[in-house]
Amino acid sequence: MINRLSRLVERLNNRFQRLNDNGNGHILEDLLHELSWEEPQEHSVKVSTESELDQAIGTSQRYLLSIQNHRDGYWVGELEADSTLTSEYIMLMHFLSRVNHAKQKKAAMFLVKKQLPDGGWNLYCGGPSEVSTTVKAYFALRLAGVPASAPLMQKAKRCVLNLGGIMKVNCFTKIYLAIFGHFDWRGVPAIPVEMILFPNFFSFNVYEMSYWSRCIVIPLSIAVAKRLKSKVGENISLDELYTIPKEKVSYRLERDHNKVTIRNFIVDMNDVFKRYDERPIHILRKFAIKKAEQWMLSHFEKSGGLGAIWPGIVNSIFAMKSLGYSNNHPALLSQIKELERLTIEDKDTLHMQPCVSPVWDTAWAIIALHESGIPKNHPALTKAGQWLLTKEVRKPGDWKLKNPSVEPSGWYFQYENEFYPDTDDSAAVLMALQRIPLSEKSNKEEVLLRALKWLLGMQCDDGGWGAFDRNNNKAVLNYIPFADFGALLDPSTSDVTGRCLGWLGKVGFNTSNTVIQKAIEFLKKDQEPDGSWYGRWGCNYIYGTWSVLYGLQSVGEDMGKEYIQKAVHWLKNVQNSDGGWGERCKSYENPRFKAMGSSTASQTAWAIMGLLAVNEIDCPAMERGIKYLLKTQNQDGTWDEDEFTATGFPRFFYLKYHLYRNYFPLFALASYRRLRCQIPESCNTLLVGSK
Secondary structure, eight states, X not given: OHHHHHHHHHHHHHHHHXXXXXXXXXXXXXXXXXXXXXXXXXXXXXXXXXXXXXXXXXXXXXXXXXXXXXXXOOOOOOEEOOTHHHHHHHHHHHHTTOOOHHHHHXXXXXXXXXXXXXXXXXXXXXXXXXXXXXXXXXXXXXXTTOOTTSHHHHHHHHHHHHTTOGGGSOHHHHHHHHHTXXXXXXXXXXXXXXXXXXXXXXXXXXXXXXXXXXXXXXXXXXXXXXXXXXXXXXXXXXXXXXXXXXXXXXXXXXXXXXXOOHHHHHHHHHHHHHHHHHSOOXXXXXXXXXXXXXXXXXXXXXXXXXXXXXXXXXXXXXXXXHTTOOTTOHHXXXXXXXXXXXXXXXXXXXXXXXXXXXXXXXXXXXXXXXHTTOOTTOHHHHHHHXXXXXXXXXXXXXXXXXXXXXXXXXXXXXXXXXXXXXXXXXXXHHHHHHTXXXXXXXXXXXXXHHHHHHHHHTOOTTSOBOSSXXXXXXXXXXXXXXXXXXXXXXXXXXXXXXXXXXXXXXXXXXXXXXXXXXXXXXXXXXXXXXXXXXXXXXXXXXXXXXXXXXXXXXXTOOTTSHHHHHHHHHHHHTOOTTSXXXXXXXXXXXXGGTTOSOOBHHHHHHHHHHHHHTTOOSSHHHHHHHHHHHHHOOTTSOOOOOSOOEEEETTXXXXXXXXXXXXXXXXXXXXXXXXXXXXXXXXXXXXXXXX
């Protein structure tokens, strides 16, 4: 009792401290939630009846099966991001002189609805206003015809000024504004297009950047080299967003005075490249631009746009326009088409997705449905499995440069992204495919073996796995000024490493294998002092801790070891009073906020599965977590979830997978039932009734 009261006092103190950082209603809501805390009984609180659990699983099954793409067999849910993409969509329509006024009106209405009470726009549900997001929304609404004198624009202006003004926006926002003539190119960090010419043995070359950085930076370097300038919005001024008169602004990056630091060296190099930009070696620049253009165009092949991600596609359009491509050029039209496919439109509003997630969603839907009792030969699962097999990569991509001896394989995230399979998707797909039988013609065993070799080849020297590349970990590169989005690299991470172990354990790898031993050593070094693990791709420490515990259990690690039990204690200790678990994206900014937030279905499911990995089936925390999922399920088998529980770039870009709140709770409930009732995985019972 005393320990739990101490924990409550500590968390309440943190809540009060957060009021100084973020004065939104969600914090007060969390505070009131904690004040309603009651001391739980110290014995196991069983769910009401077996039928209650079975019914919850059955209705969830029926819902997931009902939303499957019945023609091709895949699942895909909306992938939601912040308002930035919708702002950029309006900007791009004007840039290309392709304004669809009906769509613009809907997009503007979406931005208006997303505006916060203080006048700004945020990066995630419940988060504070963010300056770059707010400036882009302000500019987009101005382009859409909203006058600066409108009350909502006046509120937005005050918010921008309170956040430090337009000079505080990130590098890519500065470039976009410079293209539209609303920011001085002198204030844009150097992005020398000549870096495309740097050989692979250089300490810095384009292949030392992450895949997403490559797809963002290479086309953008063309536009910067060409000093792309649009005449759109010339009648609009953003001068009111400067905190000091525009003519008094200093554009030079600040140095750490009288110090010899890596940052000072990088700042000095930026100055050198900026001076070079003013008088480049024309033959060298022309050659570099041509090389970058060729790289960009070649990477359009078998991809849903450049890198199959929003910023890569948008930047490729800017690059092609700076090179003189007409609006009707097939290459440019192909990228516009891919952007339009990312549209989510309803009666009143329109917004954009950063990409789509069919491979990832399909893998987890298969896993959850099979775990919940759907027979392995059920037509829905076999059809989904056949679809996944068609998405295996069979041609070398950028990853091949650091892995030349490995045969191409793996899976990507989207419908098409042939250059960029990733280890996280691949491990999830392999776990899904392993569960279902497919026809002999599918050559499933051959595929699994080939993919296993590919996955093993992607292990980094430190023992972990990154997502898209091997040994993409030169941390010094994060100091480069144009890398201020904080995710230039793709190093090994605990959550991805845990996922890879999850698959490897399924095919017989265990702690006697050197591959597994190296991975476990990496995870031990990467563990937080409190026992948790950081989650790079899901929010955040709850996600990372589940992923690691699941992986360690799969490879046969002794789950009674002290470092694992420390993680178990942490998971139990951060459970909310309502029985669920929750964590806001703010924990990426400051670990003090880890595992703090309103309970969500997906994060509760992750915590439950983390505890199940260490066989904590009958503990009070488990029972309260199960009861939370049962009582919050909707009648149609779904769960509600407003929070963003996934991550694009920590601290800068967050995501909300609309299916996370459905297949992860199903997976957790089904795993709990199977383990509690000691049902062999192959003997699960079909619970789906007729609709």
